[in-house]
Amino acid sequence: MNFKLKTPAEAVRLISSGDSVYIQGSTSIPEVLVQAMTDRAAELRGVKIYSGFAVGRADAPYCRPELRDSFLVNSLFVANNIRRHLAAGDGQSIPAFLGEIPGLFRDGTLPVDVALVNLSRPDAEGYCSYGVSADLAVSAVDCARIVIAQINRAMPFSYGDAVIHLSEVDAAVEVDEPLVEVPTATPTETETRIGRYIAELIPDGATLQIGVGGIPNAVLAALKDHKHLGLHTEAMTDGVLPLLESGVIDNSLKTVMPGVSVASLALGSRRLYDYMDYRKDLVMKDVAWTNDPFRIRQNPRVMAINSAVEVDLTGQVCADSVGQRIISGVGGQHDFMYGGSLSEGGKTFIAIPSTTPRGESKIKALLTPGAGVVTTRHMVQHIVTEYGVAHLRGKNLAERARALIAVAHPAVREELERAAAERFGHSFLRIK
Template sequence: MNAYKPKSAEEAVSIINSGESVFIHTAGAAPQALVKAMTARGGELRDVTIYQLHTEGEAPYCDEQYRDAFNVKALFVGSNVRAAINDGRAEFIPSFLSEVPLMFRSGVLPVDVALIQVSAPDKHGYCSLGISVDASKAAVDVAKKVIAQVNPKMPRTHGDGLLHISEFDAFVECEEDIPELKPHLLSDSEKLIGQHVAGIIEDGATLQMGIGAIPDAVLSCLGNHKDLGVHTEMFSDGVLPLLESGVINNKLKTRHPGVTVSGFMLGSRKLYDFVDDNPAVRMLDIQYVNDTAVIRKLPKMTSINSAIEIDLTGQVCADSIGTRIYSGVGGQMDFIRGASLSPGGKPIIALPSVTARNDTKIVPTLKSGAGVVTTRAHVHYVATEYGIADLYGKTLKERAKLMIEISHPDHRDALEKAAFERFR
């Protein structure tokens, strides 16, 4: 450590040049001190391309005043860049999460600089990418310059994210809290969805679930299950009670038995403390985690994903509201396809039947301009608070009937009329 001296954030980002491309560490690992220092140079920098997935915290480089300095290209859209994307101040790259590392490694998306946040170095000088390995490891691998924010509050995780401090071209020491997710009080409809989905999850299944109310609702209903495993792109606090009780023990997994596998996480400090230096949790490169060839070999792989809306034939929109980009493609298709090919696997789309304004989320046709993230050929199970529709092997007319049965009663008449006019 004595051979490597920290710099100020301003000194560290001074090695970023106009015309270069910069990757920003994903989700809760976005290095805010470095982001702010880089943005402060917006008056002198020009045509710096920023690549990122979802990041927590601020994204000041998206402000109108920095349009000439930063060209933001998001591979997944979070709340901090959503307005900029839809106002034309930033751009969206549709991509499967499993292929983002390949885009970096192949040079399709060239990375000159990687801005990352890491744990404090151990006695051998190794830091960890902590709660976010995902595509960030690939960006670090190919970056010509790596600038790190060393934060003692970042947990040290096992897996692919270990980096020696000698690999950093510059680093800053900055202790700050890692972003946390506030606990969510489950609604009655979310609890019902959780019960329905939990009812078709078998003992010995391997789970992929996201972050949010519905995954938490499902996990809360699995207390009586046995020998579950986890191989997921992301996870949060919902898995902790099942890990602590032994319901999730990963012992039947054919890959990484006994180990929870993920690409990134976002949750409470309790979660971060649980994974800190825990060899039973392995954070791996998302090119591997989300590889369909890997996923399909896991027994009874059960994938639980959500949607913005879904039509009567099973087309899933999960990235936009009409033409307005809301999130991204992410890993939904990676796991939907992988689970469908797994022996005994179950790909599940779970969503409330209506929005907060009581608009139906099961629609005759998707909104104009909506993105089809998961095609109707890939969809098997669809769950709402009114039950589960198994669309696999069904005709379009049969699908419409099943989808109407799990729609909100207030909207069934209109959906039945639309289905009659379409399918006679």
């Protein structure tokens, strides 16, 4: 490996003005390389940055307003380290399902000149791993002319698509940089109630797709007495570890890669990263593979559990914006909601507290102006709050409104009833 070892400053000399640069995400942003690239700002112009889902320690240095002529920020998922800057206009987001972005790289719609990645140390045969972030990294590296890598002692070695030989790396920098750790969210009483409602609807032998946060952790905690669950998900978190370690998740009834847990990225604690290291019954795959709805549907009883910012009375789901302000991205919600709905015995859930931390209802007569629809009303099956489950599948719009009002916060139900009566008339009023 020594012939490719460089200092960070030397490695990023391979980036030229006008290049398109992909930066690996999840909890593995190659921070040393990113800072070295940013330090060259005075020499660079028009470098287009592609970033996906990521959790950064601090704001991305290349987003600073004074560097906007050097770096053109294009987010494929608005992450915490760039959110404030994009809201201020110092960058833009590209709407896309996470699962379709590898195709945009591969067909040249989004050309990639340089990939900055954070890799594990090589094994005896010279193979490194993308570790916690196969998602977009696999396709970006496949398409890049130049691959610049941090070889990181802290990165676990994961299998699947997340493997690259050192011969494919053009410049390498050795680092010992701890991965960002995402604290395990302890479910609140409200989230625990939501989790129990969902768990009651999940059968033994189901295949789980589950997101990040208090509600997903509450669902997982409520599944401890289930049997023969499988895992085929976009994001893997600490919440699944008790179920893996106890054997509740054994992947024995999956059709796609039976016996193996499948994810595209991971974010959590050091305990999760250590669990992943050189574990052959857990693989990380290209997000175009994990999120393909027609692959997802091949598994039996897929349970797709996702969240939202707000939901309207017809079941439209906004999950990526607060009004006009983009706060995240579509991610894989639509892919798994679609794949789950097609799966034999599959079910899909949107799980939300009835109100925001400010006390505003998350179930609204109409979405906030500017809000983006991530999952259409045609796709939604169950909306779950701490007040119960609204079963929407096969219901007309007036019936949906009645079901959603029943799980809204009591303080807003009268207001929502008036809005529904005005919108749907007798069709709504006759439903008891």
